[in-house]
Amino acid sequence: MSSISDEKKLYQRLKTLSDVFLLPTSKPLDYKSIVRTVTKHFKIFTEADASVLMLNNNNENLTPVFSIGIPFSKIKDSTLPLSTRLKDIVSRPVLDVRYSSFMNTPLIHNRKLIGLSAVFSTIPEYFHTFERDKYNNLLLTILASYFAVSIENVTLSDSIKSLERSDEQGKCAGTIHIARDVTEQREKGNQAIQRVVIIVLDGVGVGAMPDAHLYGDEGSNTLGNIADVLGGLQLPNLERLGLGRIIPAMGVSPSIAPSGFYGKMSEISAGKDTTSGHWEMTGVITKQPFPTYPNGFPKEIINTFTNKIGRSILGNKPASGTEIIQELGKEHIETGFPIVYTSADSVFQIAACEDIIPISVLYKMCETAREILTGEHAVGRVIARPFVVKNGQFIRTDRRKDFSLAPPSPTILDHALQKGLEVVGIGKIGDIFAHKGLSEEIHTHDNQDGITRTIQCIKRNFKGILITNLVDFDMKYGHRNDVKGFADALKTFDNRVPEILEALGKGDILFITADHGCDPTTPSTDHSREYVPLLVYGKALKSPASLGIRQSFADLGATVAEILGLPPLPCGQSFYENLF
Numbered sequence: 001m002s003s004i005s006d007e008k009k010l011y012q013r014l015k016t017l018s019d020v021f022l023l024p025t026s027k028p029l030d031y032k033s034i035v036r037t038v039t040k041h042f043k044i045f046t047e048a049d050a051s052v053l054m055l056n057n058n059n060e061n062l063t064p065v066f067s068i069g070i071p072f073s074k075i076k077d078s079t080l081p082l083s084t085r086l087k088d089i090v091s092r093p094v095l096d097v098r099y100s101s102f103m104n105t106p107l108i109h110n111r112k113l114i115g116l117s118a119v120f121s122t123i124p125e126y127f128h129t130f131e132r133d134k135y136n137n138l139l140l141t142i143l144a145s146y147f148a149v150s151i152e153n154v155t156l157s158d159s160i161k162s163l164e165r166s167d168e169q170g171k172c173a174g175t176i177h178i179a180r181d182v183t184e185q186r187e188k189g190n191q192a193i194q195r196v197v198i199i200v201l202d203g204v205g206v207g208a209m210p211d212a213h214l215y216g217d218e219g220s221n222t223l224g225n226i227a228d229v230l231g232g233l234q235l236p237n238l239e240r241l242g243l244g245r246i247i248p249a250m251g252v253s254p255s256i257a258p259s260g261f262y263g264k265m266s267e268i269s270a271g272k273d274t275t276s277g278h279w280e281m282t283g284v285i286t287k288q289p290f291p292t293y294p295n296g297f298p299k300e301i302i303n304t305f306t307n308k309i310g311r312s313i314l315g316n317k318p319a320s321g322t323e324i325i326q327e328l329g330k331e332h333i334e335t336g337f338p339i340v341y342t343s344a345d346s347v348f349q350i351a352a353c354e355d356i357i358p359i360s361v362l363y364k365m366c367e368t369a370r371e372i373l374t375g376e377h378a379v380g381r382v383i384a385r386p387f388v389v390k391n392g393q394f395i396r397t398d399r400r401k402d403f404s405l406a407p408p409s410p411t412i413l414d415h416a417l418q419k420g421l422e423v424v425g426i427g428k429i430g431d432i433f434a435h436k437g438l439s440e441e442i443h444t445h446d447n448q449d450g451i452t453r454t455i456q457c458i459k460r461n462f463k464g465i466l467i468t469n470l471v472d473f474d475m476k477y478g479h480r481n482d483v484k485g486f487a488d489a490l491k492t493f494d495n496r497v498p499e500i501l502e503a504l505g506k507g508d509i510l511f512i513t514a515d516h517g518c519d520p521t522t523p524s525t526d527h528s529r530e531y532v533p534l535l536v537y538g539k540a541l542k543s544p545a546s547l548g549i550r551q552s553f554a555d556l557g558a559t560v561a562e563i564l565g566l567p568p569l570p571c572g573q574s575f576y577e578n579l580f
Contacts (some may be wrong), residue, residue, distance in 0.1 A: 026352035033522075067347055084208060106483030115290050165216045192540050194507035196560050197458060198467040199283075200494065202274065205517020205530025206264050207248045212529040215272055217517070220528035222478070224249050225521040226387040226490075228485050237497035241512070241535045242544065244246040260537035261579060263547030265513065266440075269399060272527040273345050274474070275380040275404050277515030278432045281559070282411035283569035290346030290380040290405075294318055296341070297348065301377060305340075308368050320397065320525050322480060325351050325387050329394040332356065338365060343479075344526035351396075359399055362386055370403040378405060398445045400475070402431030412557045413437030413465065421464030426453050426470050439464075447472040447489055451496045458503040465560065468513075478518025479525050488518050501537060509538035509563065509579075511556060541579045552574070 119579035126140035183349075204220040212218055219225075227233045232251025235243060242262030244254040269276040269286035276286040296316040306312055312335075314328045319341045328339050332353060339351040348369050352362045362384050370382045382403040385526055387396045413423045414437040422439045427450045442457070444450040447470045454468045470493065504510060517530030534547055536558070550556075555573025561569050562576040 005134040016172055037155045039465050050578075065417040072195040080107065094277070135267045150170075154406065155207075175574065193509060193563050194463045194505070195458075196465050196509050196511065196563060197500075197504070198465070198511045198513070198556070198560075199454065200278065200281075200467070200469045201473055201512065201514045201515060201533075202469055202471045203478040203518030203527065203529055204490070204514040204533065205519065206514075206533045207531050208517075209266060209529050209531055215529040216524070217272070217519075217522075217530070220404055220517055220519040220522055220530055221247070221529065222486075222517040222530060223247065223490075223533070225519055226483055226487050227251055228520050230487055233487060233490065235494040237494045238490075238512075241497070241537055243533065243535065245546065246533050246535075247531075250258055259536050260510075261544050261547050262536075262539070263534040263550060265534050265550040265553050266531060267516070267529070268552045268554075269345070271380075271431060274379045274515050274527075275346075275432055277553060278406050278409065278429075278469075280571075281515070282407075282413055282433075283557040283558045283571060284407045284409055284411055285552075285554065285571050291377055292344060292346050293342045294344070297342065298377075301372060302340070302374050305369055306501050308372070309338075309365050312337045315339045315341045318344065320479065321349065321351065321385055325385075325394040325396070329353070329387070329389070333389070338362070344524070347383055347572065348379050348381075349383045349385050351385040351387060353394075353401070354388055354397065359384075363401060366403045380405060400428075402428055404432050404434050406436055408433035409570075411437055412566060412569065414468070415561065416465050419564075421564060422462045423464050424457055424462075424466045426450055426457065426466070426468040428471055429467050432469065448494060451493065451500070455496075455499055455503050458500070458505075459465070460506065465498045465564070474518045474527075478520050478527075481525055483519045483520045504537070504539065506539045509541070511536055511560075513553075515553075515557060536579065538579070545578065547575055547578055 002190055018108055058060055063218070063454075069122070081240065124307075140231065148237070151200070205220065206219045207224060208217055208219060212220060221356050223233075227250040232250055233249060239252050239256055240258065241260035242251070242258030244256065245258060245262050246264050248254070265281075267277060267280060269280045270289040271286060273286075273290060276290070277284060293470075296318070302313065302316055314332055314337045319327075320343075321341070324339060324341050332339055332351075333356055336356055338357060340554065341349050341351070343349075350362060350365055350369065354362075354363075355429045357365075366382045366384045373379050373382065384399075384401040384403075385396060386399045387394050389395075405579050411433065413433060417437055417439060423437055424442065425433070425438045427444050430443075435441065436457060442453050446455055450470045454466065457466050463491045472487060472489050476482070500561040512535040514532035516532065517528035519528045519530070522536055532553065534550060550573070552572050555575060556572070558572030558574040559576050559579070561567065562574045
């Protein structure tokens with residue numbers, strides 16, 4: 001490794017890079033430690049199955065030959081504010097040197113993002129076409145990447161002051177050759193994938209997010225707390241997919257070699273709602289929380305509603321759905337007045353006995369409420385909550401229906417539909433997305449029915465997206481603080497995971513995740529602000545590994561968009577490169 005043994009040369013190259021990319025800083029740069037780090041990993045890096053994408057240096061202009069993940073047409077005119085820091089626009093940490101290191105390192109000119117350098121996995125024989133003494137440009141790229149993600153509070157230089165040029169034109173030709181080969185591999189990979197299956201375990205969170213205290217959810221951990229209360233969970237099939245490596249959960253082993261990729265996702269939308277959670281994972285961020293009504297709905301809203309439906313209402317307060325029908329069910333039957341209530345979530349719920357207010361009339365009332373609740377009162381969902389009387393008890397039926405706001409911008413479901421792909425929604429998916437972006441909606445009675453319908457759809461011959469919501473975890477057990485029922489529902493799903501995996505074809509990818517938490521072990525009966533699990537399985541994917549902590553649910557949507565060749569989403573960071 002004579003090309004990196006001369007420390008004086010390395011220091012000079014490092015100084016050149018700092019002049020190019022960084023403004024002067026009061027904190028002295030520790031060149032020696034950076035050099036030691038790069039030196040330590042350089043041999044491993046160059047002998048691994050990796051290759052570096054370089055940029056041509058054409059006089060004073062930088063011309064990208066390929067940028068991974070983001071089309072150059074999307075970034076070449078992106079002006080960056082003076083205060084932008086390099087670390088704010090870098091998508092990957094460094095030093096995972098064997099696989100997909102140093103992704104999306106920015107190159108800047110006059111505060112404009114003009115290109116990306118990237119390192120990514122490829123076929124080893126292509127990499128070794130380079131001679132060992134021609135790694136200077138590789139080293140510069142590695143150092144630039146290291147700078148970009150490891151130096152805190154650095155602003156961008158007004159312009160690139162200098163750039164070392166290579167006298168050996170063959171280097172760029174070689175890297176272009178590699179980029180072309182990798183592009184072909186990616187295209188073949190995309191063509192091989194025909195369908196994406198997304199299963200949302202509604203309410204199955206995996207630990208409180210750092211901002212959980214803002215929502216009163218400190219200590220929430222739906223999966224972990226259930227396991228602790230019950231002395232352990234037995235979920236062997238989810239365990240084999242990697243569940244035990246996401247968070248500690250008693251009874252779920254982290255030591256079993258996973259058959260799937262695993263990680264967890266953070267929510268960046270404001271709130272902890274079903275609607276915002278699903279929207280975010282499909283590419284729409286909710287910046288302002290949906291309104292909530294801890295003291296019931298304002299008089300003007302209720303008056304307008306009662307005038308339009310021609311009758312009074314009962315309730316108008318936050319309450320558990322099962323408790324309020326026990327409290328007001330008898331009066332409802334005697335008067336015929338619907339029961340209106342809310343919760344800590346942004347919902348306007350209407351409960352009615354099916355024998356007193358027919359289901360069609362209840363749905364019409366919900367449509368009326370949805371029309372009223374706009375502007376500052378635009379709640380996330382209006383929900384029909386029908387029930388019946390059995391043996392003197394008030395029992396909710398499975399004919400619940402959600403009337404959600406429509407997403408304010410297109411989702412991956414819309415993009416897939418526009419491309420001519422099929423988009424099948426199972427469970428309450430149609431309600432959540434206001435019946436937009438779907439070619440088919442399949443309603444279900446419970447989790448078992450949802451799983452069965454999902455397997456049946458997987459066995460059908462179609463191309464596109466299949467997205468399922470399994471609501472029982474949340475609706476039947478989380479909101480009722482039924483720890484045992486929640487655990488049994490997890491076990492039921494786990495038992496059927498082998499059927500799901502067996503139904504998948506070579507061109508299918510399965511994502512298992514959630515939309516928020518709903519911890520039944522806490523005093524609250526509402527949703528909880530939690531990370532959600534991320535499990536990914538596919539027969540065409542490479543060896544499973546950790547996907548880490550994703551910074552947004554939208555990372556899932558961005559990945560799906562890249563897999564299916566859909567337009568890039570305005571949010572989210574794809575983890576496509578980790579999978580293929």
